[in-house]
Amino acid sequence: MDWTQYVDGYCERLSPAYWAEPINAITNAAFLIAAFVMWQRARGRGAPLAMALVVILAMIGIGSYLFHTHAQVWAAILDVTPILLYILVYIYAVNRDVWRLSNRYALGLTALFFPYVALTIPLFQLVPGLGGSAAYAPVPLLILIYAVLLRRKAPDTACGLTIGATVLITSITFRSLDTPICGYLPTGTHFMWHILNAVMLGWMIEVYLRAIRNPPAGAAVAAGSGH
Template sequence: MDWTRQIDSYCERLSPVYWAEPVNAVTNAAFLIAAFIMWNRLRGQSAPLAHLLVWILAAIGIGSYLFHTHAQVWAAIADTTPILLYILVYIFAVNRDIWGMKPWVALLLTLMFIPYAALTVPIFQLIPGLGSSAGYAPVPLLILIYAFLLRNRVPQIAKGLATGALILIASITFRALDLHLCGQFPLGTHFMWHILNAIMLGWMIEVYRRALITSRA
């Protein structure tokens, strides 16, 4: 694998220089802001997985910044790995602490996300215009499935999950529109993927935080 191969996937990037995507790079600060807000909200609360999610959220911002400045294969891996880790940790947290599953059961079901994504991504790839964003589309669907299944058990938490899914759908839409709108809007819309994603990921930690408070009460 050529770790330093250049990647040009967004409207804003017109050259391989470091600051070719200034808006896409700078808007990654939204992830750090969201992480800081949730770090403060979790202060004094015994919630190890929630704190872990906050650190992963910050890592998402750093990884994405590296990708939108260096735009190389190694940076793309630094960008996507924390996202996958966040998804897996969050699923495990919900399985264990909201569904009340034993840790080994929660872990087993968490790992089922891999075949679930492998099965659903090709289906989403059939949607015209979705492009590479199809790789993220199974996530809001899974969140909505969880929200539906939890609607009677913890209705407020289910509503919170559904809200997060809707924000993510909007975020994925902006990501998918980026290359299609280059002619009309050269800046592109990928930066909205960062802003909305930061809001969504921070909100999902808040939903989990509230769920822990409710369960302990």
């Protein structure tokens, strides 16, 4: 693999120059702002997984900035790896602290994310206009599945997850439109993917914090029985 191979995948980029995507690069500050806000809200709450998500959220902003400036394979890996890590940590956190599963079952259910995306990405690739965004489309679907399953056990959490999924669907829409409307909007729309994702990821941490502050009915009983 050529780690320094040039990657040009966005409307705004017209050359390999460092600042060829100024808007796409600068809007990654939204992730750092969201991480700072959520760090303020999560610290001192006895929620180590929330703090881990905050750190990963900041890493997403840094990785994306590096990709939209260097535009090389190594930077692309630094861009997507924290996103995957955030998803896995969040699924585990919900499995353990909202569903009140044991660590073993929470980890096992989290691992099912990989066959889930392997099955669903090819289906989303059949959707006209999604393009490369098909790789992200299984995520809001999974969030909505969790929301439906939690609607009785933890209705407030289910509502919060639904809001997060809606924001992410909007974000994916902007990401998908970047190339098709490039001829009409030279800046593209990828920068909205950054801004909306920063809002959504910060919100998802807030949803988790509220869920563990107000555990669903019966959670204390479940915890006392060995979960």
